[in-house]
Amino acid sequence: MRNNKGIRVLVICVYLALVMTGCMGEKHTDKKATLTVLTEQAFESTVQMRASAMEDENENLDIQVEVLPLDMTIRENEIQKLQIEIMAGKGPDLYVLTAPMEMSTVEPDLFDNPYQIIQSGAFAPLDSYMDEDSYWKEGSYKKEFLEVGKHGGKQYLLPLTCSYYVLAGIQDIDILEGKSLGEWLEYAKLSENLPLRQCIIEGLSQFGGRWFQPAVDYETGQVRFDKEKWKQFGETYFVALKKFRQQEQYTEEPTY
DSSP, rough: OOOOOOOEEEEEEOOOHHOOOOOOOOOOOOOOEEEEEEEGGGGEEEEEEEEHHHHHHHHTTTEEEEESSSSSHHHHHHHHHHHHHHTTTTTTTTTEEEEOOOOOOOOOOOOOOOHHHHTOOOOOOSHHHHOOTTTTHHOOOOOOGGGGEEETTTEEEOOOOOOOOOOOOOOOOOOOOOOHHHHHHHHHHSSHHHHHHHHHHHHHTTTGGGGOSSSSSSTTTOOOOOOHHHHHHHHHHHHHHHHHHHHHOSSSSSSO
16 A cells, blocks of 8 residues: 555565455545556456455545556566656555566566565555454464565565475375485485486476575575585585486386
8 A cells, every 4th residue: 555655565476355455544535545556467357356346345445457568578668667666656556466486487577576675665564454454363374474575573575375396196105204305315315216216306406496495584684595504415416316317217107
């Protein structure tokens, strides 16, 4: 929402029905209030549907939905314009955006580093809106997810969705033992199950970006990355990968 200093609310990876019910800062008045929401085309129908429902509930509310274009050139120009407006205290009131997907080529994002924008004071915290919405007190959401959206003890981002990898397979197969990448790697190296060994040793290279997590505590500004620890793991992994590719026969249809 916008306050009289031009502060904006930023919401990343959200389900709009949850967000906007908790972000109603305007009360019923004689003057019609306008709320501008910026979103992606993938969310447009959901945002429009929720916006229409909210307008029906409040005749003094007018919600304008703006959508970032997919065309690369037009999108880049629009993002540059928006970034200038935001730092000048202008731009939309609410942002319903997606976070970049890992290991994929995506369109340029409006906020490459939302934490820098938050630290600049360009966005308003969401705590007061969340306090008015019983969902955040009684809902069954995973409260740990909210931690990544906090800064200085206040909530600026609402990451309401996430994606993560799982290791799945057919019934009665070996269950991977261990709780860390190093333990998984050692188990795979010793396992006589070729599909499992292939899955782990080859698969870890695809998830390389996650080897360093959590590398930073954004709330405290502390770097958690242990260079020596991950150097040792990396060397062990690449030796195992080279040996596996030289000695093993790949399975055509891995069971994992």
